[in-house]
Each structure stands twice: as structure tokens, then as C-alpha cells.
Amino acid sequence: MLVIGIAGTELNAQERDWLQHDACAGVILFTRNFASKAQVAELSAAIREAAPRPQLICVDQEGGRVQRFREGYSALPSLENFGRLYERDPVAALELAQEHAWLMASEVRASGVDLSFAPVVDLGRGNRAIGDRAFSATPQVVAEFTRAYVRGMHAAGMAATLKHFPGHGSVLEDTHFDDAVDSRSLDEIRALDLVPFVAGIEAKAEAVMMAHVAYPQVAPEPAGYSKRWIEDILRTEMGFGGVVFSDDIGMAAAFSAGGIKARIDAHLDAGCDVVLVCHPELVVESLAAVENRKLDTTVVTGLIRRGAMGWDSLLAEARYGHAQARLSGGLA
16 A cells, blocks of 8 residues: 655664555665665565565666666666657667666566566656656657557566556646646547557556646546546546556645645545655654555555566576667667
């Protein structure tokens, strides 16, 4: 029900206690939690050892400016680069995007981390938070990249997460800092922003992350705590049967729901399966907020990928060096 953030590169005693809580389904890692490849692997192992049940360990390793693990990892280009290449050579662009996905997911898995929240399938239409994280402004082009990227992640043994539903790219505001309101009609959103999500669901993406954006012509509240968006449109109309994540409840645009308990209740009541509590200072209050709720952390177990993938086996794989070379030269 909750995926939490921790403070540093090692677990402290309080964080070990948090992992004992029935509502704790996993941990999300950030740059503050990274020192080296070996340290991330050790931290991931420590998280699993400290918890009485399987934990989903996740990260945002998109590439470009959103890449939490850097030293010792491939320098992943931002998704916008693939959109530019697509204008000259669509086939090459889609092939490289698939390799980007495989490389990203393979390195994350080699670190003992289950999931990178990717791909971003928002349209590149000037949003301050999205920017070069988007493939393109054109829905059909983003849809093609979405299929390719999901294929690449699946080839590496990682589940895919489509974000940020139903589309964060067509408003200006960055929801980390401001409320965001998209006044378009549902028909317009269906014809534009939802197109890549349809493609991703058809490609069997396992998860969706919601946007903290309000679409008042569709529902009065932001999408992340809107039954209209989650139950009626995403689940029923679009047929999505996977895991629904909230975006971080510490972001400014989530404050409209009220305090910490109100935010968590609003998201869970609307149909989110998992709420992200990325800021460690919010975790104690968040765990207390779900004390009287029916708890089910098993919803994320299908996203936890176990197996032999480690750095030694990845470095020995011919595709690894080939993918690095293709990405470094193919976008020039």
C-alpha cells in the first residue's frame, strides 16, 4: 500500500522498523541513496533482509536529467533525443529506444533493484516537469515509442510503468511545486494524451503512475485521487488490470487533498493500489494513517523480478557493450 523513501545510503534503525510495518510494500531510491554500484546492491539486499515480506525496490532511472544512479552506469540520453532522430529515421529511432530500455532495465536489475518507473509517455508539449523526458509532441509517435520501450524493458525482465496518467505534458505547471489544471474535454484528451497509454496497455505494461493534474471537465479532483479516472476510464473503459501507483504525495499538487492521512485516503479510496511516500519525514505519519485500513501489499509481488541477473552476468553479455555503443553513436 505504501512505497517509502529512506534518508541515506544505508538503512538506519528507524527505517528497519518501518519495513516491519504491514503496509510497507517497498522502497523508492533516489540520488541521496546512491554512492556506487556495490553500495546500491548492498542496500537492496539489506532492505530485503530487514523486511518480513517481499519488498518492491524501485527508482526513477529514465535517462537524461532523471537518472538517479550515474557513476558506473551508462549515461542514458533523454527520451527527447529519440524523437528528434525519428524525424530523420523512424526505424533507427525505435530500435535505439528499445535498446535504451533494455540497457536501463538491465543495469537497474543488476543492482538488485526491481523496477524503474518508466517509460514517460506524456506528450512533449512544454510542461516544466516533463520537458526533454518526453519522446515527442505527437501522440502517434509517442505511442510507437511506448510499444518499443515496453518491449525493451520486458526483454530485460523488468515490468513497465506508464506515466503520468492521463497525461501531464499538456499543462505548463510542474506539480512538484504548483497545482496544475488542464481544462480540456475528455474527448480531446482521448484523442491526444491517452493514445500512448492505450498503446502501452496493449503492449502489456504492468503498471501505471497517476498524475497530480486536475481535469475539471472530467472530474473535479486531480487524477490520482479520482475514481472517474482510475475506475471508470483507466480500469473499465481502457481495460487496464495492472498496478496503479500514485505520484509522490509530498509534491505540492497533492496538498489539495489535505494532510497526509487525507492524501493517502483519497488516493486509496479512488483506486490507487500503492501510494508513494518519497520523503522520509512523511513516513511515520503515513504508516499511522493506514493503521485501520485493510492492508494488501501482495499487489506488487508481480512487479518484483528475481533471478540471476547481476553485474558479472550483465558485463559478460555481448548485447551489453553493443547497446552502449549503439546509444553513444546512434543519436549523434
